[in-house]
Amino acid sequence: MKPITPFVHGLNDAAAQAWLAALRQAAPGLDIRFATEIAPAERDRVEVAIVANADPADLAAFPRLKWVQSLWAGVERILRDMPDDAVQIVRLVDPQLGETMAEAVLAWTLFLHRAMPVYGAQQARRVWQQHDLPTAAERRIGVLGLGHLGQKSAERLVRNGFDVLGWSRTARDVPGVTTFSGAEGLSRLAAQADIVVVLLPSTPLTRGLLDARFLAAMKPGASLINFARGDIVVRDDLLAALESRHVDHAVLDVFTTEPLPADDPLWDHRQITVLPHISAPTNRRTASAVVADNIEAYFATGRMPATVSRETGY
Amino acid sequence: MKPITPFVHGLNDAAAQAWLAALRQAAPGLDIRFATEIAPAERDRVEVAIVANADPADLAAFPRLKWVQSLWAGVERILRDMPDDAVQIVRLVDPQLGETMAEAVLAWTLFLHRAMPVYGAQQARRVWQQHDLPTAAERRIGVLGLGHLGQKSAERLVRNGFDVLGWSRTARDVPGVTTFSGAEGLSRLAAQADIVVVLLPSTPLTRGLLDARFLAAMKPGASLINFARGDIVVRDDLLAALESRHVDHAVLDVFTTEPLPADDPLWDHRQITVLPHISAPTNRRTASAVVADNIEAYFATGRMPATVSRETGY
Numbered sequence: 001m002k003p004i005t006p007f008v009h010g011l012n013d014a015a016a017q018a019w020l021a022a023l024r025q026a027a028p029g030l031d032i033r034f035a036t037e038i039a040p041a042e043r044d045r046v047e048v049a050i051v052a053n054a055d056p057a058d059l060a061a062f063p064r065l066k067w068v069q070s071l072w073a074g075v076e077r078i079l080r081d082m083p084d085d086a087v088q089i090v091r092l093v094d095p096q097l098g099e100t101m102a103e104a105v106l107a108w109t110l111f112l113h114r115a116m117p118v119y120g121a122q123q124a125r126r127v128w129q130q131h132d133l134p135t136a137a138e139r140r141i142g143v144l145g146l147g148h149l150g151q152k153s154a155e156r157l158v159r160n161g162f163d164v165l166g167w168s169r170t171a172r173d174v175p176g177v178t179t180f181s182g183a184e185g186l187s188r189l190a191a192q193a194d195i196v197v198v199l200l201p202s203t204p205l206t207r208g209l210l211d212a213r214f215l216a217a218m219k220p221g222a223s224l225i226n227f228a229r230g231d232i233v234v235r236d237d238l239l240a241a242l243e244s245r246h247v248d249h250a251v252l253d254v255f256t257t258e259p260l261p262a263d264d265p266l267w268d269h270r271q272i273t274v275l276p277h278i279s280a281p282t283n284r285r286t287a288s289a290v291v292a293d294n295i296e297a298y299f300a301t302g303r304m305p306a307t308v309s310r311e312t313g314y
Numbered sequence: 315m316k317p318i319t320p321f322v323h324g325l326n327d328a329a330a331q332a333w334l335a336a337l338r339q340a341a342p343g344l345d346i347r348f349a350t351e352i353a354p355a356e357r358d359r360v361e362v363a364i365v366a367n368a369d370p371a372d373l374a375a376f377p378r379l380k381w382v383q384s385l386w387a388g389v390e391r392i393l394r395d396m397p398d399d400a401v402q403i404v405r406l407v408d409p410q411l412g413e414t415m416a417e418a419v420l421a422w423t424l425f426l427h428r429a430m431p432v433y434g435a436q437q438a439r440r441v442w443q444q445h446d447l448p449t450a451a452e453r454r455i456g457v458l459g460l461g462h463l464g465q466k467s468a469e470r471l472v473r474n475g476f477d478v479l480g481w482s483r484t485a486r487d488v489p490g491v492t493t494f495s496g497a498e499g500l501s502r503l504a505a506q507a508d509i510v511v512v513l514l515p516s517t518p519l520t521r522g523l524l525d526a527r528f529l530a531a532m533k534p535g536a537s538l539i540n541f542a543r544g545d546i547v548v549r550d551d552l553l554a555a556l557e558s559r560h561v562d563h564a565v566l567d568v569f570t571t572e573p574l575p576a577d578d579p580l581w582d583h584r585q586i587t588v589l590p591h592i593s594a595p596t597n598r599r600t601a602s603a604v605v606a607d608n609i610e611a612y613f614a615t616g617r618m619p620a621t622v623s624r625e626t627g628y
Contacts, residue, residue, distance in 0.1 A: 096449070099475070103450060106474070107428045110421035119589055120434070126581045128573035128590040135410070135597070136417060159473065160420070161413070259442035267440045275433055276442040283449070 002031040003299050004045055006038055006062065010053035019071070022284040023050060027292030029299070035061065048295050056081040067304055069291050071282060073097060073149065074229065075308050076202040088307040090294060091314070096286035098152035104227060104279035105143070105153035105197055106160060108251045112195050112223045113139055113162075117249055117273065136161035142193030144186075145200035145228065146172045146179065147314065149280070153199060165189050169205065169312075190217035195225065202229035203313030210234065215241040223249040227279040230255040242271045253279045316345040317613050318359055320352050320376065324367035333385065336598040337364065341606030343613070349375065362609050370395040381618055383605050385596060387411060387463065388543065389622050390516040402621040405628070406596065408604045412466035415594035418541060419457070419467035419511050420474060422565045422587075426509050426537050427453055427476075431563055431587065450475035456507030458500075459514035459542065460486045460493065461628065463594070467513060479503050483519065483626075504531035509539065516543035517627030526551040529561060537563040541593040544569040556585045567593045 007023060009016050016034070023032050032050065035058050046062040052071040059065060059082065067088040070078060075091050082089070111117070115131055122129060139162055143154045146168040157164045158176040166174055167189045171181040180189045186209075190196065196218065200206045210224075210233040218224075224247060226233055235256070241247040252266070253275040266272055294305045308314060321337060323330050330348070337346050346364065349372050360376040366385040373379060373396065381402040384392060389405050396403070425431070429445055436443060453476055457468045460482040471478045472490040480488055481503045485495040494503045500523075504510065510532065514520045524538075524547040532538075538561060540547055549570070555561040566580070567589040580586055608619045622628060 100447070100449070103424070103475070104428065107421075107424035107430075110417070110424060111430065114418065114421045114592075116421075116425065116430075119592070120587075122590070123581060123588045126576045128576075130590050130592050130595065133414070133592070133595055135414070156474075160470075161417070262440045267437060273434075274437045276436070276444050278428075278433070278444050278447070281444065281447055 002029060003047070003295075004038060004042055005030045005032045005295060006035040006046055006049045007032055008035040008049050008051050008054040008058045008068075010055060019052065019284060019288075022288040023291060026285075026288035027296060029296045030292070048298060050291060050295075051078065054078070054081075059087070067298075067307065069294055069305075071287060071291065073280075073282075074201065076229065076313060079308065079310065079313060085310065088304060090305045090307055092282065092287055092290060093148055093306075094283070094287045094290045096283045097280055098148050100283065101149040101199070101227065101280035102152040102156035104253075105199070105225070106156050108225050108227075108273075108279075109141055109157060109162065109195055109197065111251070111273075112225070112249060117271075121270070137163055139163060140165060140192055140194050142167065142189045142196045143177075144189075144196060144198050146174055146177075147199070147201070150199040153197065165193055186214065187217045190214055191219060193222060194219060195223050198224070198226040198228045198232055200228050200232055201314040202231055205313075207231045208234050210238070212237040212240070215247060218247060220246055221248050223247065223251070225251040225253075227253050230258070239269075242269070247271075249273070251275065253277055316343060317361065317609075318352060318356055319344045319346045319609060320349040320360055320363045321346055322349040322363050322365050322368040322372045322382075324369060332598060333366065333602075336602040337605060340599075340602035341610060343610045344606070362612060364605060364609075365392065368392070368395075373401070381612075381621065383608055383619075385601060385605065387594075387596075388515065390543065390627060393622065393624065393627060399624065402618060404608060404619045404621055406601055406604060407462055407620075408597070408601045410597045410600035411594055412462050414597065415463045415513070415541065416466040416470035418567075418593035419513070419539070420470050422539050422541075422593075423455055423471060423476065423509055423511065425565070425587075426539070426563060431585075435584070451477055453477060454479060454506055454508050456481065456503045456510045457491075458503075458510065458512050460488055460491075461513070461515070464513040467511065479507055500528065501531045504528055505533060507536060508533060509537050512538070512540040512542045512546055514542050514546055515628040516545055519626075521545045522548050524548065524552070526554070529555040532561060534560055535562050537561065537565070539565040539567075541567050544572070553583075556583070561585075563587070565589065567591055 043062050044064050047066045049068045051068045065087050069090045073092050075089055078089055141157050141162045142165040143150050144167050146166045151174050154164050154166050154174050154177045164177045166177045166179045168181055249271050251273040357376050358378050361380045363382045365382045379401050383404045387406050389403055392403055455471050455476045456479040457464050458481050460480045465488050468478050468480050468488050468491045478491045480491045480493045482495055563585050565587040
């Protein structure tokens with residue numbers, strides 16, 4: 001008998017159906033169903049659930065649940081919703097996600113490096129003016145966060161000729177990247193980078209980390225890309241740094257409230273590029289394959305994949 | 315005695331002074347001067363001149379001129395201005411120029427691939443909407459022109475995961491690239507590419523090559539990037555293809571008249587990104603070193619660098 005595996009989600013109907021179909025196709029050894037389609041008598045056979053923006057009340061229906069597999073890489077919401085230690089949490093670690101994020105980091109780094117916001121503003125004013133172009137090797141990019149996504153992104157920037165710095169909470173080595181760690185390392189990176197790319201998880205230690213002090217430590221005229229979580233950057237401090245032109249431009253893909261409300265003044269700030277959380281969308285096909293492997297391997301061997309630490313949040 | 319080498323240019327004062335300084339620094343074995351600073355009695359000792367937007371009348375002052383070294387890669391203007399076979403023309407072939415162009419091709423390919431024009435327009439209307447993202451491998455990029463710049467650009471796209479097609483007048487092999495040649499090959503490439511990148515020289519054979527027929531052969535909804543010369547694309551045919559949405563977007567860095575006149579309607583066409591000829595600016599430092607090597611080697615060995623064919627135009 002195939003293990004019953006509930007899919008517990010807060011997605012809209014179309015997205016939920018598409019995910020269910022992809023998950024079933026990837027995992028023929030599992031009996032994957034919407035949580036609502038599992039009869040009360042079957043519920044205590046459930047050991048693993050697949051979750052996407054799940055309501056924790058829906059998970060409480062499974063008394064013998066051992067772990068949940070998230071469809072997303074960021075799990076700060078599940079950690080908040082499920083403070084109970086009894087259920088372990090597994091993040092999505094999909095190699096394709098790393099490639100997609102590395103591509104986004106490269107794309108918007110080139111957007112800033114090649115002065116696309118400047119040339120866009122010039123087009124609107126019908127201005128023909130050329131600006132000096134440093135080589136990629138003359139441009140320092142500072143990547144904050146050297147987990148899977150950060151490492152892949154840093155490597156991609158190196159391969160495309162940029163001078164890359166990296167920062168993580170605890171020291172790490174990444175080939176071709178000058179790495180920093182700790183509070184003092186963060187200031188040193190800030191002082192050198194022309195473009196800072198935020199790829200940190202949202203944890204108690206990173207929320208509000210990029211505040212007035214960090215921004216003041218940045219090189220005058222540098223720019224910021226936030227592809228991680230909105231709450232890592234202190235919004236009012238960033239607005240002040242943009243206003244004084246100490247920070248030249250910000251590319252923001254993430255916000256404390258998403259969708260960004262239509263009346264939010266960020267939308268028409270000339271120094272801010274607003275993106276609707278699109279830097280690294282989960283690829284349904286590849287993510288479903290990773291999820292299927294994790295859960296099928298667990299039922300075959302009894303071994304759980306690497307789980308999220310409640311202390312560090314990732 | 316160092317060979318007298320005139321620098322014959324139509325640049326503004328600041329640019330001319332910066333070039334002269336860079337050229338002198340790179341070529342200590344040459345006596346490089348502005349053409350106007352060469353006395354009449356010295357003129358018949360000149361065998362080589364360095365040219366940048368030169369007036370041909372200024373070159374006529376040197377009766378024994380054998381060849382000219384252009385500071386630019388594109389030489390269609392010199393060819394038109396100097397129809398006389400007696401003087402050979404050497405284009406700038408600078409490896410840094412290839413890197414800069416490859417970077418521009420990657421940057422604006424990613425601009426289209428990651429739907430930056432779409433998200434930019436959404437930001438202006440305060441719209442939060444995500445669009446499906448194909449992987450780079452699912453995106454076919456067709457590079458027209460496989461000279462130094464085209465090859466470097468195609469290779470860079472391959473290294474960043476894109477599916478790359480290439481076209482040249484005569485058949486060429488480029489590792490990792492599906493290549494086409496001839497008129498029939500051009501239609502086949504057009505039918506398959508999601509983004510067409512133009513890197514052809516402007517020659518009698520390429521002027522007007524991208525006309526209504528080529529555009530109609532393109533995949534519906536594909537986009538165009540022209541980083542070569544304005545006269546290769548038939549302007550009115552492109553405008554019609556954009557109007558019908560058969561072509562989705564055009565990134566134009568080059569125009570038949572430059573600077574693009576302030577009253578040109580291209581400036582505020584929503585499907586056109588206008589750039590002020592900035593895809594691959596010549597790097598003064600690296601270009602001066604190439605020019606110095608070419609000329610010093612000629613005086614040391616009597617061997618001229620590869621010259622431009624008046625038949626093909628490159």
